[in-house]
Amino acid sequence: MKNEELLNIFKKTNALLDGHFLLTSGRHSNQYFQCAKVLQYPKYTTIICNIISEYFKGFEIDIVISPAIGGIVVGQEVARQLNKKFIFAERADKDLILRRGFEIKQGENILVCEDVVTTGGSVFEVMNIVKANGGNVIGVGMIVDRSNGKVNFGVPQVSTLQMEVISYLPEDCPMCKEGTPAVKPGSRKL
Numbered sequence: 001m002k003n004e005e006l007l008n009i010f011k012k013t014n015a016l017l018d019g020h021f022l023l024t025s026g027r028h029s030n031q032y033f034q035c036a037k038v039l040q041y042p043k044y045t046t047i048i049c050n051i052i053s054e055y056f057k058g059f060e061i062d063i064v065i066s067p068a069i070g071g072i073v074v075g076q077e078v079a080r081q082l083n084k085k086f087i088f089a090e091r092a093d094k095d096l097i098l099r100r101g102f103e104i105k106q107g108e109n110i111l112v113c114e115d116v117v118t119t120g121g122s123v124f125e126v127m128n129i130v131k132a133n134g135g136n137v138i139g140v141g142m143i144v145d146r147s148n149g150k151v152n153f154g155v156p157q158v159s160t161l162q163m164e165v166i167s168y169l170p171e172d173c174p175m176c177k178e179g180t181p182a183v184k185p186g187s188r189k190l
């Protein structure tokens, strides 16, 4: 799939919005991304996750794991396409842990999947769970790499879309200078 077709899917599902946005950090941006918007549609989830599945299909994999909640849909679909087991780690208090009887055995090969990676914090946490259980992290698949390739997990990694978050202090914001008001994503119909 061409990058342009993929971008089209993100745009027509309103996962990727162009405009003038007020981020929770207080900074302004001309783009806003909400991955869950595209993953509402199973047919697009299938198409997008296939990029990750194709990349890892030649790898020896026992389990696909994701951090909850955002990563679950992605990991489940990649596991389905690769016909592998799928588990997830969830947050209890502040740490991600395995619950529900999910297990990683010594020597098992694990693929980590996530929806959006900015600093990679949740993915690194899941990688640590895998290693603590004696498993091998064989790769990381993600829908969007918002670090624009800067996050390096030290294993083979693939993202379907790479983008850089460009944001401005309100006083330096070019959209503000043009006189358009900044909107808080989700606070009104876009």
Ligand code: ZN
Binding pocket: 020, 028, 029, 170, 173, 174, 175, 176, 177, 182
């Ligand atoms: Zn602005």
